[in-house]
Amino acid sequence: MFVGSWSQADFRGRSAAGAQTSAAQRRTIVPGAPNTKGHPQGWPFARSGLLLSLSLVAPLWRWSLGTCPICISGRRAISYNNRRVFIRTRPDGAPVLTDFGIEDETIADVASGQVLVKVDTLSMDAWIRTTLNDAGMHETGDLGSTIRAFGIGQVIASSDAGYAEGDWTYGMLSAQTLALIPSSQLTKVEPEPGVSPQEYIGLLGITTGLTAWVGLIAVGEVQAGDVVLVSGAAGAVGSCVVQFAKARGAHVIGIAGGAAKCAYLVDQLGADAAIDYKAGDVGAQLGALAPDGIDLFFDNVGGSILDAALDNLRPSGGARVVICGAISQYQHLDDVAGPKLYLRLAERNASMRGFVVSHHAARFTEAKKEISALIRDGKARLPEYVVSPIDKFPDALLMLFSGQHTGNLVVKP
Numbered sequence: 001m002f003v004g005s006w007s008q009a010d011f012r013g014r015s016a017a018g019a020q021t022s023a024a025q026r027r028t029i030v031p032g033a034p035n036t037k038g039h040p041q042g043w044p045f046a047r048s049g050l051l052l053s054l055s056l057v058a059p060l061w062r063w064s065l066g067t068c069p070i071c072i073s074g075r076r077a078i079s080y081n082n083r084r085v086f087i088r089t090r091p092d093g094a095p096v097l098t099d100f101g102i103e104d105e106t107i108a109d110v111a112s113g114q115v116l117v118k119v120d121t122l123s124m125d126a127w128i129r130t131t132l133n134d135a136g137m138h139e140t141g142d143l144g145s146t147i148r149a150f151g152i153g154q155v156i157a158s159s160d161a162g163y164a165e166g167d168w169t170y171g172m173l174s175a176q177t178l179a180l181i182p183s184s185q186l187t188k189v190e191p192e193p194g195v196s197p198q199e200y201i202g203l204l205g206i207t208t209g210l211t212a213w214v215g216l217i218a219v220g221e222v223q224a225g226d227v228v229l230v231s232g233a234a235g236a237v238g239s240c241v242v243q244f245a246k247a248r249g250a251h252v253i254g255i256a257g258g259a260a261k262c263a264y265l266v267d268q269l270g271a272d273a274a275i276d277y278k279a280g281d282v283g284a285q286l287g288a289l290a291p292d293g294i295d296l297f298f299d300n301v302g303g304s305i306l307d308a309a310l311d312n313l314r315p316s317g318g319a320r321v322v323i324c325g326a327i328s329q330y331q332h333l334d335d336v337a338g339p340k341l342y343l344r345l346a347e348r349n350a351s352m353r354g355f356v357v358s359h360h361a362a363r364f365t366e367a368k369k370e371i372s373a374l375i376r377d378g379k380a381r382l383p384e385y386v387v388s389p390i391d392k393f394p395d396a397l398l399m400l401f402s403g404q405h406t407g408n409l410v411v412k413p
């Protein structure tokens, strides 16, 4: 099995484990096979004086635990089982489960500067879909490589003085149970009082809460009294946008698929109104809910929903359209449908601007402070839709496009 490497700095968090283990150490499993779990099966051990006696009892260890800690020349040798999900074939249109492979591998060493992290929660983000293709919007993943995903986890072994066992960390942990990763690619999770580490994959997550904050506040410059429209509103980013916009005094209308999601937007998140895009003409519903037009459109979806929003921008000028994403287009990036009504921008003295959240890192401290205060005051929450274990990662990725989940779709390995 070939395991390629990532070349660009933006996505450097691939586990080194794949590169370190030989094909002979791996066992390839098709999706749906029973999970063997990725918990550590051995312990770090550093007393070289016990080498002889350990080698005598090693067979017993192997028999009872499946692995054996042995000290080699004073260097810490370990043996952990990692289970990972990789790209088997490139999808043709919408991905199918056979595009993914699942296999076990052994992690035998934590080299200097590396940290071994037990993955706790992975964020299921739409950009992951684009890495499965040859020419993606984000960087392409090689065939055989572990599928990239941001996640949080706890350190279980470290060869970096800056990380101790038990520390919570955040980074590109990828679709696996254990991530062996250079510490330079991790961020230590140090939440403010009253905020749990789990929020780093939710309201404080880079692809969730921080994306919502950056798009709404840094790019969209939301003002109190604005009429804000959000598409994909019942998803992870959208749920955050609805609540952050309400907290800033805006009048918020969410667009989502189905009556249950619309009820969630109004009853649980506090949106002023919701539009079910599956239940009729979005433009007509929008015209009725915002007769004077909208000031800010936060778009997660693109396609015909973007056109409906452009057609309803406030005619008196100053409206902003923020392009966060276009999930309706990710299955056919070689044939993206652009907005037909973009001339409304000129007619109505409006603007349209896209953004990548990581380009606004200079404002993350400010964002985290504001969001943490909302969490502490009980003014923001992001329900999780949990898929488990890691073998179900492909199913979860497909779910993003069928809209089965409400809130933040995550995988707990």
Ligand SMILES: NC(=O)c1ccc[n+]([C@@H]2O[C@H](COP(=O)([O-])OP(=O)(O)OC[C@H]3O[C@@H](n4cnc5c(N)ncnc54)[C@H](OP(=O)(O)O)[C@@H]3O)[C@@H](O)[C@H]2O)c1
Pocket (backbone or CB within 6 Å): 124, 125, 126, 127, 206, 207, 208, 211, 232, 233, 234, 235, 236, 237, 238, 255, 256, 257, 258, 261, 300, 301, 323, 324, 325, 326, 327, 328, 329, 355, 356, 357, 358, 400, 401, 402, 403, 404, 405, 407, 408, 409
């Ligand atoms: N710019 C950035 O830096 C940045 C960072 C992170 C995320 N994003 C973008 O933010 C957007 C939301 O991401 P997320 O992780 O929060 O996903 P999400 O909203 O939790 O899940 C995607 C939702 O999109 C809706 N959807 C899927 N296909 C659709 C279609 N063809 N037409 C209309 N709606 C469709 C579904 O909800 P319904 O049931 O309502 O259809 C689905 O639940 C994505 O476009 C993503 O690429 C951008």
